[in-house]
Amino acid sequence: MSTSLGELRLVQPSTVKEAVAARFEHPGSRFIAGGTDLIVNMRRGIIRSDLLVDLSGIDELTEITTDGLDVTIGAGVTLAALAHNSEIAGRYRALAQAAEAIAAPGHRVIGTVGGNLCLDTRCIYYNQSEWWRSAHAYCLKNRGDVCHVAPQGKRCHAAFAGDLAPALLVLGAEIDIASAQGVRRIPLSELYVEDGKAHLALADGELLVALHLPLNPPPSGYAKVRLRGAIDFPLAGVAVALAASGPNVNSLRIALTGTNSRPFLVAGTEPFAGRPIDEKLLHELDRLVQKQVQPMRTTIASANYRRIAAAALTRRLVKKLFAEGAA
Ligand SMILES: Cc1cc2nc3c(=O)[nH]c(=O)nc-3n(C[C@H](O)[C@H](O)[C@H](O)COP(=O)(O)OP(=O)(O)OC[C@H]3O[C@@H](n4cnc5c(N)ncnc54)[C@H](O)[C@@H]3O)c2cc1C
Ligand code: SF4
CATH class of the missing domain: 3.30.390.50 (CO dehydrogenase flavoprotein, C-terminal domain)
Structure with missing residues (x-):
């Protein structure tokens, strides 16, 4: 079960300078290149953003x-x-x-x-749908306070x-x-x-x-x-x-x-x-x-x-x- 991406705005710069400026002007925005990792993670609700800065139009x-x-x-x-x-x-x-x-x-x-x-780091307790993670209890890396891999520790090992x-x-x-x-x-x-x-x-x-x-x-x-x-x-x-x-x-x-x-x-x-x-x-x-x-x-x-x-x-x-x- 995937999470809706909701209202999503896209900025399409054509230079590196414009791309950096766009991220600076929009706190909480993310760069997107091919999107093969980012979009999967957004669909799973583990990365959230309402504005993406698309790098695919920057020839340099x-x-x-x-x-x-x-x-x-x-x-x-x-x-x-x-x-x-x-x-x-x-x-x-x-x-x-x-x-x-x-x-x-x-x-x-x-x-x-x-x-x-x-690329984001990966873990079987993290790269799961919103439904799976909420049923199992969220973990330290995203919205929770315990690491299911090393429950005694305070560090994520993804x-x-x-x-x-x-x-x-x-x-x-x-x-x-x-x-x-x-x-x-x-x-x-x-x-x-x-x-x-x-x-x-x-x-x-x-x-x-x-x-x-x-x-x-x-x-x-x-x-x-x-x-x-x-x-x-x-x-x-x-x-x-x-x-x-x-x-x-x-x-x-x-x-x-x-x-x-x-x-x-x-x-x-x-x-x-x-x-x-x-x-x-x-x-x-x-x-x-x-x-x-x-x-x-x-x-x-x-x-x-x-x-x-x-x-x-x-x-x-x-x-x-x-x-x-x-x-
Ligand atoms: C089914 C499946 C299998 C996969 N198998 C593998 C595999 O075997 N090996 C592997 O390595 N990967 C794998 N991937 C992950 C992914 O496809 C690749 O790692 C790919 O190279 C990611 O590049 P992208 O341009 O799509 O990144 P995106 O998804 O666009 O971005 C990934 C992250 O990098 C950031 N980012 C992108 N470009 C920049 C930049 N220039 N500067 C700063 N931040 C940036 C984005 O903000 C995002 O956080 C797999 C993905 C899927 C869905
Ligand atoms: S905090 Fe623990 S359970 Fe969560 S992603 Fe990191 S290693 Fe996995």
């Missing part, structure tokens, strides 16, 4: 450009355009693989990079489940954020906070404009486990970027999604540089990942399954990239 957000220093991807680029761009597929394989693994083709032609990076973020983290992405004060650039990792109720470090009305990727990243890959292979959020998603010389690691980056309230880079991979990629290293990686993921009972798959799956995906990706000659 839809470009992928290269200037010899880096590749810039606009926040309004669709997931389908990203997945099918030959430069992205050639240079940033993890990113193309992640885009291709999001939802279904119908979502990917309209869903955007910005919407994916600013999981971030966007697929693009881990790929972008291992590739060293930075993002541009626009506000009424101008544009600031930060590493993508600084966009996220480990708090399921407030996981984005964005001030109200700030707009993600674009992301930047260094031109010569190491070989990379992305893999996820999900309940329905054709259309589903990751229960655990892993991106790896691996540079090797001969049998040894040169550099190794691993990032995860689906297990915590934020996507994150696994800490402590630097000491693997110079070591051979053998069973001992893979075993240590397995333990490192299992120690840092914090899945909670926010999906119908168990937390332990997601922990083990994250480590298994990591091991598999590292072996695959190495076998392909990650030079």
